[in-house]
Amino acid sequence: MEKATLIGPFKQIITMAGLPLKGALTDSQLQIIKDGGIIISGSKITGIGDFESLKETAQISETITLKGNHVCMPGFVDAHTHICFGGSRAKDYAMRNAGKTYLEIAHAGGGIWDTVTQTRKASQEELVTNTIKRANRHLKNGTTTIEVKSGYGLSVPEELKMLRAIKEANNTALPELISTCLAAHMLPKDFKGTEKEYLEMISDELFPILKEENLTHRMDAFIEQSAFSADDIQAYFSKATDLNFDITVHADQFSTSGSKVAVDHKAISADHLEASTEKEIALLAKSDTIAVALPGASIGLGCDFTPARKLLNAGASLAIASDHNPGSAPMGDLLTQASILGTFEKLTNAEVLAGITFRAAAALKLDDRGKLEAGLLADFAVFHSDNYQDILYNQGNLKPCMVWKSGELVFDKHK
Numbered sequence: 001m002e003k004a005t006l007i008g009p010f011k012q013i014i015t016m017a018g019l020p021l022k023g024a025l026t027d028s029q030l031q032i033i034k035d036g037g038i039i040i041s042g043s044k045i046t047g048i049g050d051f052e053s054l055k056e057t058a059q060i061s062e063t064i065t066l067k068g069n070h071v072c073m074p075g076f077v078d079a080h081t082h083i084c085f086g087g088s089r090a091k092d093y094a095m096r097n098a099g100k101t102y103l104e105i106a107h108a109g110g111g112i113w114d115t116v117t118q119t120r121k122a123s124q125e126e127l128v129t130n131t132i133k134r135a136n137r138h139l140k141n142g143t144t145t146i147e148v149k150s151g152y153g154l155s156v157p158e159e160l161k162m163l164r165a166i167k168e169a170n171n172t173a174l175p176e177l178i179s180t181c182l183a184a185h186m187l188p189k190d191f192k193g194t195e196k197e198y199l200e201m202i203s204d205e206l207f208p209i210l211k212e213e214n215l216t217h218r219m220d221a222f223i224e225q226s227a228f229s230a231d232d233i234q235a236y237f238s239k240a241t242d243l244n245f246d247i248t249v250h251a252d253q254f255s256t257s258g259s260k261v262a263v264d265h266k267a268i269s270a271d272h273l274e275a276s277t278e279k280e281i282a283l284l285a286k287s288d289t290i291a292v293a294l295p296g297a298s299i300g301l302g303c304d305f306t307p308a309r310k311l312l313n314a315g316a317s318l319a320i321a322s323d324h325n326p327g328s329a330p331m332g333d334l335l336t337q338a339s340i341l342g343t344f345e346k347l348t349n350a351e352v353l354a355g356i357t358f359r360a361a362a363a364l365k366l367d368d369r370g371k372l373e374a375g376l377l378a379d380f381a382v383f384h385s386d387n388y389q390d391i392l393y394n395q396g397n398l399k400p401c402m403v404w405k406s407g408e409l410v411f412d413k414h415k
């Protein structure tokens with residue numbers, strides 16, 4: 001029998017329990033346990049409630065007593081990142097801020113293809129090392145689950161190298177890594193054929209290996225004028241669905257059409273949505289596809305934010321992710337970005353926190369995390385504070401002092 005450990009007391013435990021998956025939220029809907037405790041056994045939460053009551057009534061093997069004021073939140077879930085890559089795009093960032101256009105940067109040797117070139121040069125071991133390093137930095141900011149995409153290989157062997165690196169990194173990284181195949185990121189410059197021919201080659205040659213090696217169960221594509229059209233992607237996604245891959249879509253970043261593709265193919269999520277209009281917002285709100293805002297890309301590119309307020313008011317489910325990547329979103333600080341999005345889109349604390357906890361978990365089809373409830377994973381972040389409002393008020397400047405992942409204390413800034 002695994003030992004039961006009681007942790008607390010916490011001035012506040014923000015459980016995120018009892019909240020709906022879709023639609024707007026008020027802060028008064030948040031369940032807050034005051035002077036609470038959490039019991040963990042193995043990787044799971046087995047009890048939660050008043051600390052002193054749990055101490056007296058529960059069968060506990062060990063008690064971890066906290067000194068001072070602490071707020072406990074579910075571990076954050078970052079549902080969209082590109083943290084497996086080689087090289088840097090600092091030159092792109094400087095050129096963009098100096099007024100250069102995307103095409104001018106690409107002509108100067110920058111853009112996605114620059115990262116593809118640098119990632120192809122990197123060994124699998126180098127990608128593993130760098131992915132672990134970036135993932136563990138996210139963990140120290142409270143993120144316990146991270147989605148990681150391929151998409152900088154853009155050939156069968158190079159996409160396999162990336163996805164194998166992500167799988168290997170997951171064995172060592174402190175957060176849990178959820179892999180996604182983004183071989184449909186752009187038409188590689190060295191492919192002699194059309195977009196449809198490239199996608200057909202990838203689906204015929206790569207998909208079976210992904211299944212055989214269990215490298216991912218998720219398939220993504222960039223639907224955009226500079227990448228793949230809604231027409232291009234139909235057969236690709238249909239084959240992915242036939243093979244039981246879950247679908248997610250880079251949608252409506254600069255032009256619309258991607259969100260309709262996402263809804264038509266019953267995608268788990270549609271990510272970006274900066275260009276979405278009332279038509280796309282209504283379409284998403286009526287569907288089960290989760291809208292994923294990526295404020296890091298808006299900050300990195302200097303463009304409009306995802307219309308998060310309108311999506312929530314229309315009844316959509318909204319998650320928030322960092323989009324951590326070397327080109328458009330190099331910051332990679334989910335809490336800071338979510339706080340900024342909340343300011344510009346007038347989101348309640350409950351809406352922002354839902355967007356980086358259980359709604360983000362749902363965007364990865366994970367129902368075992370994102371809330372603090374008995375039976376769920378013991379993933380939680382602890383902050384030095386007596387008021388949960390301080391977390392977003394400090395706009396990412398208040399970092400966790402402790403992080404538990406699957407019942408283990410994996411970060412303690414006091415040690």
